[in-house]
Amino acid sequence: MDVIPAVDIKNGKCVRLFQGKMDAETVFSDDPAAMAKRWEDEGAELIHVVDLDGAIEKSPQNLGSIRKIINSVDAHIQVGGGIRNEKTIRMFLEIGVKRVIIGTEAIRNPKLVKDACKEFPGQIVVGIDARNGWVAIEGWTKTTQVKAVDLAIQFEDSGVAAINFTDIHRDGMQTGPNIEETRRLAEAVNIPVVASGGISSIEDIQNLMPLETVGVVGVITGRALYSGSLKLKEAIEVLKKQK
DSSP states (O other), rough: OOOEEEEEEETEEHHHHHHTEEEEEEEESSOOHHHHHHHHHHHSEEEEEEEHHHHHHTSSOOOOHHHHHHHHOOSSEEESSSSSHHHHHHHHHHHSSEEEEHHHHHOOOOHHHHHHHHHHTTOOEEEEEETTTEEEEEETTTTEEHHHHHHHHTTTTTTEEEEEEGGGGGGOOOOOHHHHHHHHHHHHHHSOOEEOOOOOOOHHHHHHGGGGGTTTTEEEEEEHHHTTTOOOHHHHHHHHHHH
C-alpha cells in the first residue's frame, strides 16, 4: 500500500479544507512546489495534486503552480480539479503529469472516461467523492442521487488505472478513514482503489492495511502530514516492513 501526500492548490497556495468547504481553509504554504519537493524528499513516489479553484470553475485555474511542481520533482504527479474534456487531459499529460483524475465528468459524461482510457492507457483515474454514500460533484458543492459503488461499477473493464475514493465528511477532519465504505467499494470492482479522507495517524493507515486483500492499493493524506500528526517517512517505512 502506498502513502500518497496531497498538495491542494487554491489561489496559488497550498491549502487544506475541512469537509471540502472552500471557505474553511488552512493555508500551509505559499509555495506548493516546495511542499511537493518536501514530500518527495521524505520518500513519496506519487503526489496527489488538486486544483481546487479548477474544480469550482470547471477548468484548470492553477496551471502555473502545477507546472512548477512538475519541474521541481521527479516523483510522479496525478492531477485533479476542473478536468472536463479530452483537450485538458491531453494538455496535462503532455506537460508531464503521470495520471489525470476525472471526477464530475465521470457522472456527467462517462463516455469521456472510457474514451480517455483507450486513448491514454493506464493514465486515467476516476475520482469518486461521497457524502453519506452519495456521489458529490462540482468541487463537492452538489450531491447527486448516484451511489458511489454504482458509479464505480460503471467503469469496470474500462481500463481505469485506479479509483480515488474520498469520504467527504472525514476529509480534513482527521477522524479516521471510513473503513467500511472503502471496503464496500473495493469489493464491488476489480479496479485498484485509493482511500482518502480522515487519516490522522500511522494507526489509521495500519487499519486500512487489511483492505489490501480486496484491492485497496494506496491512501491519500493531507492535513495529517501538514499538522505533523503523521510523518510521511515513518509511514512509508512502516508499510514497507509490513509487506
